[in-house]
Amino acid sequence: MNRIKRNTKQVLVVFAAVFMLLMGYLLYTYFFQGNRLANSYYNKRITQKSQDVVWGDIKDRNGEMLAVSRQKDNQWVRDYPHGAVTAHVVGYVDPKLGRAGIENSQATYLLGLNNGVLEQAVQRFVFHELHGNNVILTLDYRLQKTAYDALGNRRGAVVAMDPRTGEVLAMVSKPDFDPNNLASLNDKDVLYNKALQGTYPPGSTFKVVTLASALKNIPDIDSQTFTCKGYINVGNYKLSCSGNKAHGQLNINEALEVSCNTTFASIGLQLGDKLLSQTAKEFLFNKTFAWDDMTVYASNFPKEEHITDDELAKDAIGQGKVTVTPMHMAMITSAIANDGDMMQPRLVKAVENSRGRIIRRFSPRRYAHVIDKPIADKITDMMVSVVTDGTGKSARISGVDVAGKTGTAQAGGQQEDHAWFISFAPADNPSIAVAVIVENAGTGGIQAAPIARKVMEQALRLGYK
């Protein structure tokens, strides 16, 4: 009998553990996924609720209306005052196309699905109409418009964020569409938000990652001298500098200034696949970001066991199999600007109820510490000289130190290269970080850098300090 009793106690302990697991998993699921689950495209509550609730407004950080519900012939319709300019961020609600953007990810707030019983009772009995909550974005419409106009009719994306808080101030994807007139849409590809979901080879902008790895892992990197003959042979592969130009003798600072491919390829080989992919991992490559207000597709860095030397050389200069999203590039830039701390990018600043009272405020969140401050400072200094003396001269702003890096990424086949530019300003106390890609446009320093400059100038003029 005693053995039975002892064993029974053991069984009871196992049951206790199993039931704790049930509780823990339920809490985990709700705590970490609840919001995304509730906003899911498959949540029929949203479709049902939208018939008897007036959708809340979407505003920018200064109260500029980006999506409003207004009455037309006794029916509530959704109106987007700034149409195509904010189309990809704000998104749409459409019976055929479904939902996208903030209209999708914040649907539970916009419909007041998580309003308390009291709030629902007040609305039902005092106002006789159910109103959702208003969502206030981190976006600044004025900066959004600048970025939108600067990119013009070219295909590509612009992301601007405050590196200290992760607040996304502008996010543009082109080609765009008019959310007020979805019925006349011919090509569904325009709906796709390239800033979050477009993956491109980063080209030379990736050199900041290689540089970070070198500064961390190669102790004497500062004193090393490299000789560029305009090309380098890696096995049977010949990797050359832009225009086969021989840069001659240079140190690492000068190599970044002129964006010397052979130097960075040889640094990549010096580091080896382990260290370079370790740094790429620290910069959060190969990770899908699934946040409540946006989903950013995973950037890619090849798995270390599959890297051959010639591939490693290509990866180190952002070609080969490396791909990146514009948002991720903005995050990397912001991390360098913010002493190595990568903030979680955010689109939603706060939620207010239909009477204008703030019911939820979202605060900045440090997402990862990707590099140490001394390394971040060194990279910043080198990026400043890229703009003052190197390939990024067209991003110069008078009276302000700008840090930047150009990228000209081979797009494959006979296509024109993708033009990249990443930058932040002011270099000593950054308040704005920008990533720009212009598809098949040519050289980053010529095509992309001026766009970044316009955005940074406008941000500084608007008082982001």
Added chain:
Amino acid sequence: MTYRVRSRAWDILITIIAFNLAGFILLAFRSSPIDDQALYIAVFTSAVYAISYIIVISFFKQCDEYIMLLIFALSSIGFIMLYRLDAQTAIRQVQWFVLGISVFFTMMILSRYMRGLDRYFHIYAVASVVLLLLPMIIGTIRGGAKNWIEVGGYTVQPSEFVKLLFILATASILKEKRSMKELLPLMVFAAICMVILILENDLGAMAIYFAVFVIMLYVATSNIIYVLGSLILAGAVGYVAYLALGHVRIRVEAWLNPWADATGRGYQIVQSLIAIGSGGWLGSGLGLGQPYIIPAAKTDFIFAAIAEEFGILIAVAIIAMYFILIYRGMKIALSSNDPFNALIAIGAAAMLGFQTFVIIGGVIKLIPLTGVTLPFVSYGGSSMVASFMLVGVIQSTVIQTKPSDGVYPEKITGERYSESY
């Protein structure tokens, strides 16, 4: 001291009745004119709780009244949720509850006179196998599993009732026999039961029977080799089933990534998770959510429906209540001085516990989904009556352990109370 303890239990009963009344009153006010049917059910179920409780504390003093209170609380949440989803279903569920508790009291009365239940292994075994085979012969298919039969206009699920027989059969052998040879008939019996359940596609029931069997085997023999052997066997069978049976593979895949086919194979689990995510910590409020969107919300997925309207905190509390129920059941086993009685109490408590784990785990995507009921909460007559039978067999062992001199074992009057407060 006794007075204080009783009054504490009374407080719990009054709280449950207050909850029950509040829930139904809220539902009554949903429509205008007021739905007085809801009020009648509220009064009736509250009266059933009060009367049952008085019967327990008056005539079956040895019984654990907290187990009864837990059942009342769980069934009340079930009634309210079912009434909110469909009034007619809730009324039938109340009928099943009354039938179940009647069966419970009948068992309690009979257990005063019944002795030597441990001598009928062959009867239990044959009855189990026959009952399990019935659906294959005269059964109807429901929800992909062929485990139902029709009796006088009602559909009955024999595997629910075999639970008790299975426990009795297993305990009859395990109470004294330890060697491999002596255990052989039991092994054969258990294997036959599992095979029938697999053939009937009732994987949830099979998992529960298997787990209970392994638990009882371990408790009786202390032999970890049996347990490991069984687990390895289960793993092998499970893997073969995964490879060979299409519907098993579908379930596992729907579990691993329900979003890959969110409108098809993953539909149930996706909708369940969305419901859990939509409610919030305190729920949308009774009648204010849309739990009717969840497939099988009245039966398998009632936990998701409760999580949506009552909130995550209540859902967590429900899991805790089930654990306390199992804990008190096992505590009765610990107080028993008879191996047979201890084994059936452990078996029945484990049966309820593992069934709860399987269905809640499936609904929250912790484990692959298999359709079983949430005891005392999900709609279903077979399930309600069978759950009461399991509690009945646990409680009746206390009556059987009553010593001849009429003094109840020490834990019943003293230790239990001092430990509770």
